[in-house]
Amino acid sequence: MATRERTKELIDGIYNAIIEMDEDAVTELCKTVIDEGIDAYYAVSEGLTKAMDRVGELYTNNEYFVPELLLCADALYTGLDILRPHIKSNSDEKKKQLIIGTIEGDIHDIGKNLVKIMFEAAGWVVHDLGKDVMLQRFVEEQARTHSDVIALSALMTTSMTAMPKAIAMIKAADPDVAVMVGGAPLTRDIAVSYGADGYADNAGEAVREANEMLKRIMK
Numbered sequence: 001m002a003t004r005e006r007t008k009e010l011i012d013g014i015y016n017a018i019i020e021m022d023e024d025a026v027t028e029l030c031k032t033v034i035d036e037g038i039d040a041y042y043a044v045s046e047g048l049t050k051a052m053d054r055v056g057e058l059y060t061n062n063e064y065f066v067p068e069l070l071l072c073a074d075a076l077y078t079g080l081d082i083l084r085p086h087i088k089s090n091s092d093e094k095k096k097q098l099i100i101g102t103i104e105g106d107i108h109d110i111g112k113n114l115v116k117i118m119f120e121a122a123g124w125v126v127h128d129l130g131k132d133v134m135l136q137r138f139v140e141e142q143a144r145t146h147s148d149v150i151a152l153s154a155l156m157t158t159s160m161t162a163m164p165k166a167i168a169m170i171k172a173a174d175p176d177v178a179v180m181v182g183g184a185p186l187t188r189d190i191a192v193s194y195g196a197d198g199y200a201d202n203a204g205e206a207v208r209e210a211n212e213m214l215k216r217i218m219k
């Protein structure tokens with residue numbers, strides 16, 4: 001079992017390698033994480049997700065541009081492919097179900113994919129509708145799957161305005177399903193004003209928020 005210092009060294013290494021777009025180093029480090037018995041979920045949430053959040057900031061500050069971003073995302077997905085099969089799921093409970101997708105008009109899906117992985121890691125069954133998802137698709141998928149939660153992602157101030165309509169359509173068809181929203185331009189206040197039941201500002205928080213949201217709704 002790796003010591004706390006060794007775990008930190010490897011996770012910091014993954015974080016830096018993603019930001020430096022170094023796929024080979026990410027591969028090496030993620031394999032070492034598994035070999036040394038470090039929790040794969042922890043490596044995804046503390047290494048991969050935090051690195052990609054930082055990459056988004058670098059872009060916003062004009063330190064990185066689109067080519068760098070896409071190379072960072074490639075490095076991220078390389079790491080995910082190695083870590084994902086080793087994430088332990090909570091198989092004792094009845095599996096909860098999630099529908100997730102990036103809203104109509106928006107093709108950003110890196111953050112949505114991270115959120116999806118966190119739910120899969122927590123043992124949920126995830127129905128991923130992808131990106132640029134027509135609003136009616138969420139309603140149809142809910143009629144098919146009877147999921148517990150629907151998670152909507154938006155990365156643009158222009159696309160997020162479709163969320164209140166999506167939530168109204170979903171709730172009209174199934175008043176019992178809980179809807180959560182997320183993505184960089186959103187805040188909890190906006191989420192509430194849209195009629196969402198929950199909001200989280202990062203992938204690491206999303207599963208906890210979903211569980212708390214379900215408890216709130218049951219009361």
Ligand code: B12
Pocket residue numbers: 049052053055056057059060066069105106107108109110111112114115151152153154155156157158180181182183184185199200201202203204206
């Ligand atoms: C990468 C990127 C791209 C990539 C997307 C690749 C992909 N497959 O996703 C490419 C190059 C394709 C792209 C295209 C465009 N982009 Co762009 N892009 C970005 C960028 C730099 C980073 C986004 C990202 O991946 N961040 C990293 C991830 C990990 O973070 P995240 O997505 O925020 O997700 C985290 C949280 O928000 C949260 N989360 C996300 N979703 C959800 C959902 C739920 C339910 C929950 C709980 C949480 C949650 O958890 C995630 C992990 O912690 C942002 C700038 C930025 N700093 O955000 C611009 C940005 C979003 N893009 C922007 C624009 C304008 C565009 C384009 C229109 C550009 C153009 N003129 O063509 C097109 C979009 C076309 C379209 N119709 O969608 C603008 C949007 C401006 C606005 N109106 O708000 C931004 C803000 C850049 C800017 N500053 O101008 N883009």
